[in-house]
Amino acid sequence: MTVTVRIQEEPTANCADPPASPVIPGWFVDRSEVHETVRAVCRGGRSVAITTSLWGAGGFGKTTLATAVCANTHVRRHFRSRVYIVTIGRDVRGRAAIASKVAEVTRFITGDQTVFEDPDLAGSHLGRLLDRQPRTLVLLDDVWEEAQLRPFLFGGERCVRLVTTRNPQLISPDAPRIHVDQMSLEQASAVLSWSLPPLPAALESDLLQATGRWALLLRLTNRLIAEQVDTAAGVTQAATEVLEQLRSHGPNTFADPDMPWDLDDPQMRNRAVRASVEAATTRLPSGGARRFAELGIFAEDESIPVSLVTLLWKTTGGLTEQQSRSFLRKMERLSLLAITAVDDGRIRLHDVIRDYLRSELGDAAMTDLNAQLLDAVGDTLPQAAQLAPATMASERAWWNIKAGYLQDHLISHLLAAGRDTQALAVAGDLRWIESRLVSRGANAPQSDLARIPAARAQALAYDLTLVSHLLTPTTPSKAVVAVLHSRLPPHSHWRGQITARQQDPALRPLLANRWPPPDYAGTRLYHPDRAKPVESVAISADNTWLATGGFDRSVRVWHPSTGNCIALGDHYAAIDPTRRRGHAGTVRAVAIARSGTWLATASDDNTVRIWDPGSGRVSAVLRHTSAVRAVAIAPHSAWLATTSDDHTARIWDRSTQSIRSAFDGHAGAVRSVAISPDATWVATGGDDATVQIWDPSSGEVSLVLAGHTGAVRSVAISPDGAWVATGSEDTTVKIWDTRSGQLSAKLEGHFGTVRSVAISPSGTWIATASDDWSVRIWDVASGSLITLQRANRPFHSCAWGSEGLVVAGGALGLYLFSLRT
Numbered sequence: 001m002t003v004t005v006r007i008q009e010e011p012t013a014n015c016a017d018p019p020a021s022p023v024i025p026g027w028f029v030d031r032s033e034v035h036e037t038v039r040a041v042c043r044g045g046r047s048v049a050i051t052t053s054l055w056g057a058g059g060f061g062k063t064t065l066a067t068a069v070c071a072n073t074h075v076r077r078h079f080r081s082r083v084y085i086v087t088i089g090r091d092v093r094g095r096a097a098i099a100s101k102v103a104e105v106t107r108f109i110t111g112d113q114t115v116f117e118d119p120d121l122a123g124s125h126l127g128r129l130l131d132r133q134p135r136t137l138v139l140l141d142d143v144w145e146e147a148q149l150r151p152f153l154f155g156g157e158r159c160v161r162l163v164t165t166r167n168p169q170l171i172s173p174d175a176p177r178i179h180v181d182q183m184s185l186e187q188a189s190a191v192l193s194w195s196l197p198p199l200p201a202a203l204e205s206d207l208l209q210a211t212g213r214w215a216l217l218l219r220l221t222n223r224l225i226a227e228q229v230d231t232a233a234g235v236t237q238a239a240t241e242v243l244e245q246l247r248s249h250g251p252n253t254f255a256d257p258d259m260p261w262d263l264d265d266p267q268m269r270n271r272a273v274r275a276s277v278e279a280a281t282t283r284l285p286s287g288g289a290r291r292f293a294e295l296g297i298f299a300e301d302e303s304i305p306v307s308l309v310t311l312l313w314k315t316t317g318g319l320t321e322q323q324s325r326s327f328l329r330k331m332e333r334l335s336l337l338a339i340t341a342v343d344d345g346r347i348r349l350h351d352v353i354r355d356y357l358r359s360e361l362g363d364a365a366m367t368d369l370n371a372q373l374l375d376a377v378g379d380t381l382p383q384a385a386q387l388a389p390a391t392m393a394s395e396r397a398w399w400n401i402k403a404g405y406l407q408d409h410l411i412s413h414l415l416a417a418g419r420d421t422q423a424l425a426v427a428g429d430l431r432w433i434e435s436r437l438v439s440r441g442a443n444a445p446q447s448d449l450a451r452i453p454a455a456r457a458q459a460l461a462y463d464l465t466l467v468s469h470l471l472t473p474t475t476p477s478k479a480v481v482a483v484l485h486s487r488l489p490p491h492s493h494w495r496g497q498i499t500a501r502q503q504d505p506a507l508r509p510l511l512a513n514r515w516p517p518p519d520y521a522g523t524r525l526y527h528p529d530r531a532k533p534v535e536s537v538a539i540s541a542d543n544t545w546l547a548t549g550g551f552d553r554s555v556r557v558w559h560p561s562t563g564n565c566i567a568l569g570d571h572y573a574a575i576d577p578t579r580r581r582g583h584a585g586t587v588r589a590v591a592i593a594r595s596g597t598w599l600a601t602a603s604d605d606n607t608v609r610i611w612d613p614g615s616g617r618v619s620a621v622l623r624h625t626s627a628v629r630a631v632a633i634a635p636h637s638a639w640l641a642t643t644s645d646d647h648t649a650r651i652w653d654r655s656t657q658s659i660r661s662a663f664d665g666h667a668g669a670v671r672s673v674a675i676s677p678d679a680t681w682v683a684t685g686g687d688d689a690t691v692q693i694w695d696p697s698s699g700e701v702s703l704v705l706a707g708h709t710g711a712v713r714s715v716a717i718s719p720d721g722a723w724v725a726t727g728s729e730d731t732t733v734k735i736w737d738t739r740s741g742q743l744s745a746k747l748e749g750h751f752g753t754v755r756s757v758a759i760s761p762s763g764t765w766i767a768t769a770s771d772d773w774s775v776r777i778w779d780v781a782s783g784s785l786i787t788l789q790r791a792n793r794p795f796h797s798c799a800w801g802s803e804g805l806v807v808a809g810g811a812l813g814l815y816l817f818s819l820r821t
Contacts, residue, residue, distance in 0.1 A: 018081045022067045027194040027219065029187045030068075031061075033178050037069045040176040041137055041160045042078045061215035062164040062180050066139050069162065075137065079160075082136045084109050088143045089301035090351070091412075095119055096450040096461065100443035102126060102151045107441075109138070113473050115442040117465045119151040127155020137162060142301060142351070146170050188213040192222055197235040207239060210246040212272060216352055220276040221246070223335035227283050245279040273356045280334040287317055288327055292336060295349060296357030297369045297416065299409045306345035308373075308403060315376040316369070370417035377406065384431075388496025392425035399435035407439060411448045423452050428460050430497040434481050442471035463489050470773075470790040475749075479787050482510040486517060486789055486817075502820065509821045511777055511787045511806065515563060518813025519792045529556065529565050534809025538590040538599065539801040545613070546799070546807055547599050548814055549587025555601050557613050560805065560816060568616040582618075583609065589630045593637045600640055602628035608642050608652070620657045624650070630673045632682075641682050641696065643670035649684045651696045663699045665692050672715045674724070683724050685712025691726050693738065703741040707734060714757040716766075725766050727754030733768055733778070745783040749776065756797040758806075765819065767806055769795035775808045777819060789817060 069075055070083045086108070092101050095118065102122035106112050110129045116122035130136060136159045143149050143165040152161060163170070168177060183191065188208050193199060199207075211217040221242055228238035281289035291313055298304045310324040319327070328347060332339045338348045349357075358366065378396040386393040401407055414423035426432050433445040446468055449461035467487035474480050485502065488494040502512055518531040536549040548556045558565040568582070585604030592599045598619070602608050608622040608631055626645035633640045639660060643649045649670050651660040668687030675682055681702065685691045691705035691712055710729030717724055723744065724736045733747035733754055752771030759766055765786075766778040771794040777787045793811035800806060804819035 019084065021071050021076060021081070021083075022085060024068050024071050025064070027191055027222070028064060028068060029183070029190040031065060031183070031187055033065055033180055034068050034072070036178050037065070037162070038072050038075055040178070041069065041075060041162055060180050060182070063141050064215070065180060066141060066162055066164050070137065070139055079135050079137045082134060083139070084136070085139045085141065087141045087301045088148050090142070090144050091300050092148055093145070094447075094450055096443060096447040096465075098148060098151060100441070100447050101148075103441060103443055105138075105152070109133075109136070113441070115468050115472055117443070117446070117468050119147070120154070123151025123154045126152070130156030130159040133158065136160070140164070143167075143170060182213040183215060183218070185213070188218055191215065191218040194222055196222065196225055196229065199239055200236060203236065203239050203243065207243055207246075210243055211276075214272065216350060217272055217276045219335050220280055223333060224276075224280055224283065227334055242279055245282075246275050248275075270356065270359070273352060274360075277336065277353065277356060280336055283334060284327065284330055288330070291317055291319070291324075291327055292331060293357050293360055294369055295337070295347070296354055296361050297366060297373065297413070298349070298354075299405070299412065300351050300354055302405060302409070303340065303342070303346035303348050305343065305403050305405055306339075306347060308377075308405065309347060311376050311380075312369075312373050315372050366416060367418050370413050371419070374413055374417055374419070377401070384429075387429060387431065387500050390492040390496050391428065392421070394426045394429045394432065395422065397431070398426050399429070399431045401435075404439070407436065408444070411451050415451065420452065420454065424449075424454055424457050427452060427457065428493065430494070430501050433464070434484065434501070437471060437480060437484060438473075438477045441473060442468040460493065463494070470792070474788065475785065478507055478510075479785065481507055482512065482787050483790050485510070486513045489520075490516060509777065509786045509819060511775070511789045511817045512820055514560065514805070514816040514818045515814075517791065517815055529567075530563070531813040533811050534814050535586055535588055535796050536590045536601075537797045537799045537807045537809045537814070538592045539799050539805065539807055540592050540596045541594050542596060543801045543803060543805060545596070546801070547590045547592055547601075547613070548809055549583075549590045549601050549603070550809075551586045553583045553585060553587060553603070555582065555587055555590070555599075555609075555611065558814070560801075566616065568611055568613070583607065585627070588628065591631045591633045591640070593633050594635055595637060598637075600631045600633060602631040602642060604628075606644075608640075610654075610657075622650075622652050622657060624648070626669075629669065629671050632673045632675045634675050634679045635677060636679060639679075639696070641673045641675055641684075643673045643684055643686075645669040647686075649673060649682070651682075661696060661699050663692075663694055665694065665699075665701055666690065668711075671711060671713050674715045674717045676717055676721045677719060678721065683715045683717060685715045685726055685728075687711040689728070689730075691715055691724065691736070693724075703738070705734075705736045705741060705743075707743055708732070710753070713753060713755050716757045716759045718759055719761060719763045725757045725759060727757040727768055727770075729753045731770075731772075733757060733766065735766075735780070735783075745780075747778050747783055747785075749785050750774070752794065755795065758798050758800045760800045760819075761802055765800075767798045767800060767808075769798040769808055769810070771795075775806070775815070775817070777806070787819070789815070791815065 070085055076083060086105050092098060098119040099116055099122045102119055103115060106126045112129055114125055138159060139162045140152055141164045143163055149170055192207055207221060211221055224242045225238045229235050281292055294312060294316055310321045313319040313324045328339060331337050340346050381396045381400055384394045384397045398410055411423050411427050427448040436444040446461050446464040449457045470483055470487055471480055485498045533551045534548045535551055539546045546558045555568045556565045583603040583605050587601050587603050589602040598610055599613055600608055600610050604627040606624050606626060608628055609618050610620040611618055624644035624646050628642055628644045630643045631640060638654055640652050641649060647664060647666055647668060649663040653660050666686035666688050670684050670686040672685040681693055682696045683691055683693050689708045689710060692701055693703040694701045708728040708730050712726050712728050714727040722738060724738055726734050731750045731752060734743055735745040737744050750770040750772050754768050754770050756769040764780060766780060768776050773791050773794055775789045775795050775798055776785055779786050791810050791812055795808050795810040798808040806817040806819055808815040
């Protein structure tokens with residue numbers, strides 16, 4: 001498969017300030033591994049691995065230890081606070097999910113929003129960006145597979161990767177490895193006794209033995225004892241009761257209690273977790289143990305909205321929101337989960353505890369609970385009409401979901417509920433895809449479809465893969481939806497949905513395809529002329545035909561209604577091959593007389609040619625001494641203006657083909673020209689970064705518009721002549737008042753040369769074409785971008801017709817769009 005990448009929407013080295021230092025919990029005990037890791041990350045090298053020797057085991061404090069390293073004063077000073085914490089997790093699997101995670105990290109660290117479908121290409125791009133950054137530390141927490149880690153190891157010579165993993169084999173042998181295992185007796189004692197009254201030495205020793213000095217269990221045991229002490233129980237009594245529970249249900253139930261734990265034994269680990277969790281849940285109100293187990297249905301390593309938990313518990317246990325929040329606070333005090341005061345509250349489960357809960361629930365209960373959660377959420381949403389006959393109904397308007405967690409994991413919950421058909425209906429619904437695209441980026445809807453084990457889903461995911469590089473975020477966010485619509489393959493699944501969606505007033509104004517883009521494979525096969533590079537375009541006044549000039553030296557006349565075209569030089573040569581009079585160089589500009597009876601073309605061969613579009617004959621050849629860059633025809637068609645690399649602009653008499661006047665006021669090549677509606681003045685733009693307004697009869701300059709910092713590549717005049725729009729190599733578009741010469745607006749958003757500017761017949765909109773692979777439509781009144789289209793290579797020119805017709809030419813061919821308002 002050919003992989004295409006997309007240049008980012010707005011190139012930035014670092015759009016956001018580094019995040020604040022992480023908060024370390026008060027019970028954290030300093031360990032030698034912290035200091036060893038601090039030395040490792042600060043002495044250089046590119047990756048440091050914090051590993052445990054246990055495959056699949058967790059809870060030894062790797063994440064907390066690594067977070068402490070990120071909060072260390074010396075580390076933050078060494079990296080100047082450029083320290084970023086990223087959670088990978090077991091669920092990030094498959095190309096689409098990993099590429100999406102790399103893109104998320106790229107945005108987090110650099111602000112760059114480039115989209116890649118291939119994880120390694122995404123990682124290489126991140127590495128190149130990191131090469132431009134100062135010293136940076138990135139914590140990659142909870143890495144499970146080599147495929148998850150590999151994309152993050154490209155480039156970034158000044159970036160240190162701190163990796164936590166349960167598999168030390170993932171890390172390069174030359175990377176420092178710090179082994180995190182059982183705590184020492186002193187460390188374990190500090191965690192066990194944190195904030196408690198002193199424990200009898202023998203009792204403390206027994207508790208350390210019963211917990212295996214496992215950080216997770218030590219913390220749970222500490223909170224169990226503290227909970228009883230807070231209710232006036234004596235610390236010795238409370239600790240003794242907890243010890244009895246651990247011994248009766250823990251890993252040493254059937255073994256010698258004096259023997260050390262075999263932490264390689266998963267049954268021993270599971271029994272230890274079960275003993276601790278069950279001891280904790282006995283402290284919950286009636287039904288609390290069941291409610292806690294139900295949290296196992298949520299995604300790993302995610303912050304789960306409290307509102308979603310309360311909705312689940314209202315369904316499964318009839319709890320009010322107040323009761324649910326009370327349960328959660330109790331669970332937090334027992335260290336069964338963590339609560340953060342973000343967005344009305346979020347909870348987080350340790351993955352070891354989550355694994356235990358899921359094993360306790362079993363497959364049937366998991367399926368049923370996921371179904372109950374989905375039904376409860378669905379009841380809060382309106383019913384959804386089928387969007388098109390060829391698609392399945394989504395039943396509910398899932399795209400109205402506001403919670404980020406549910407957006408990211410709805411498809412997984414549908415699959416876990418055994419609702420595979422519904423998952424495909426939702427993930428393939430254009431409304432869902434648009435919502436995911438706008439809120440989470442191009443990889444999100446593709447990843448949703450890739451999760452579904454059905455050939456149909458994989459085919460739709462592949463469709464999105466082919467266009468994802470063009471779907472970089474923009475402002476307004478809905479503008480990228482127009483690009484999505486224009487680029488999806490025109491088969492039955494998408495075609496009807498696109499037609500239906502484009503009727504939605506909320507998406508308008510939007511730029512829709514009038515013809516299939518030339519960089520569709522089918523367009524190249526069935527309409528090869530449309531896929532030839534186009535340098536210049538013009539539309540007839542009556543909107544019935546248009547003309548293009550190309551790098552292949554051709555001049556073509558096109559009929560929008562049929563898509564047919566005639567190459568004028570070739571047409572004439574077919575009549576008389578010995579008298580072919582086409583251009584001998586790239587055709588840089590095309591202009592059509594208002595009457596539609598003739599057109600003029602400008603070329604690198606130093607000539608301007610005047611053509612009869614009907615016969616294909618050249619009626620006149622006008623000559624400069626260097627390449628001719630632009631041509632414009634006066635409204636009454638009596639004369640035309642041309643500009644050239646010979647630093648001049650010339651006014652030519654149409655009937656005599658003689659020079660009426662010449663203008664040499666620019667200090668460099670003159671790139672563009674436009675004629676006022678009343679033909680009393682001409683505007684030209686050049687390599688000297690100025691726009692000059694002058695009299696076509698006398699050549700006298702009335703205004704010099706200076707403000708661009710690069711060559712002015714295009715000039716357009718409003719229908720009433722009151723203002724001028726200019727596009728420049730400095731990537732901006734500027735609007736100037738032609739009476740005062742003052743700058744009235746600056747349109748920013750392109751990040752490549754603005755090659756062409758065109759104004760709509762009403763003067764309401766401006767179209768711009770750029771090397772950044774986009775055509776953009778701007779609202780003149782507000783100066784804001786309203787919609788855009790993208791291609792796989794640069795656009796070179798654009799022109800307006802009537803009835804919203806927008807034509808653009810580019811490196812890959814000819815594009816016809818309709819602006820729908």
